[in-house]
Amino acid sequence: MAAGKKIVQCVPNFSEGRDFDKIDKIVSPLRGKEGVKLLNYEADKDYNRVVVTVIGEPKAVKNAVVEAVGVASEVIDMTKHEGQHSRMGASDVVPFIPIKNMTMTEAIELAKETGKEISEKYNIPIFLYEKAATKPARENLAKVRKGQFEGMAEKLKDPEWKPDFGEAKIHPTAGVTAVGARMPLVAYNIDLDTDNIEIANRIARTIRHSGGGYRFIKAGGVEIPERRITQVTMNLTDYTKTAIYRAFEAVKMEAKRYGVNVLGSEIVGLVPMEALIDTASYYLGLYGFSMDKVLETSLME
């Protein structure tokens, strides 16, 4: 059987969450293109930001996203932008996520090509971030974006923050864009039968990376007052290395210490098939299993 088609996901964030005419113009290049599928877009008025999800063939996705970035640089004026979410550009972040038959190295390559093209076409300086970062200090998006649009002109003068592509000069209205590559995120919440937020927070601290827990878990506690329970809310940032079942069993184990039970769990947004099948495989003690055995795999090649 021939090697399967490469599939990449891209989740660009644009700094417009209120004017639906403008949002429509930005999203328009991502519609009806051969090899590109617009999965959804969600605008947030408070954030004044829209998060778009597309999926498809790497080249086709890259071309469509570059086009959308061009439109965003025309319709968004960052000197007039207000919103609760931190942001530094009209096209704020453009992460690529390898989905099928594609390595992280290839996703990084695609991010670099995209960044280069954006800077050349629209004179927008580019920072490469996360897995595509060229220096450790640029891996963390929060650090890259620190200073936000208003502080970027100054920040770029620091040789430490010379852009990866383009000149060290912000685009007057479109600012700066971060282009990167990352693993698919799994947003995962576990319900605890306690309304004591302190317990949820403590469990979250134990299992997350920053607290000495699993390498690819980010976690916090959250109250769900209408159900009189709390949740451990997580981002699993690399499910191939920190699996869903591991997060689940870790929370269960820690909850015991407080005499608290796990009630169930919830996946927010999309999840790669493999993340759940690996979980089934763990609980069934499956051996000799590979994703080729999943009937649907043959439908995606």
Added chain:
Amino acid sequence: MAAGKKIVQCVPNFSEGRDFDKIDKIVSPLRGKEGVKLLNYEADKDYNRVVVTVIGEPKAVKNAVVEAVGVASEVIDMTKHEGQHSRMGASDVVPFIPIKNMTMTEAIELAKETGKEISEKYNIPIFLYEKAATKPARENLAKVRKGQFEGMAEKLKDPEWKPDFGEAKIHPTAGVTAVGARMPLVAYNIDLDTDNIEIANRIARTIRHSGGGYRFIKAGGVEIPERRITQVTMNLTDYTKTAIYRAFEAVKMEAKRYGVNVLGSEIVGLVPMEALIDTASYYLGLYGFSMDKVLETSLME
């Protein structure tokens, strides 16, 4: 989002497992057709039979399979056929399995159209079986095939066994074909840490339908002498109603009675994504989950 493309699987069994020239001719119409994907074919010399798996768009799959049945009726002569597997026709059975965006009712309809076309084009009488059966006595393939090729001419004279399509007269060299619709089978084995086959047999009897167990489990015990263990070997004939995790937990529960542990399990052949994701969902206590949340679902539409 528009309704997704319908995907059907078809697993025709042809009565030739030795002559690879003939097998190649039979399989040939299933190759390289728009909307049809040949997943694999496995010939068995002792059975003198080949099992072919194709998947794709219903109409395209139907047309290609009808064509293959035509070739089989030309290259196989059942009057000269020998093999250990029971059989009644050159194209012995043609089951359709709804895979995506397709109901069982639609698969049954497709089986009927296929059966009608085969009988009209090649003068082969057709029995509809399993979910496509027109009488309860025809649901079970073993009953339909009873008497085999050699006894079919006589069997068809019984009004009870009037074919669903075509005249009550076998095709002189191609015999009779059964066309049907069924759920995807999941072939599933569970390892026990005992070499006592009696224990495996007893567990199998308790959990299978015929022994008072789950409705859609067929099961037996089997020895794996090279590993000094035994297995409960199963066919789950409708995983949407008798789930994989249920079979697993049932075997674990019964094994306790004998002080025997479950070592792990194994899926043989292909398994629908949903069967495993449902299992993950059970163990994680997932709520608010639907298959739309699986990223790959959007790649198959």
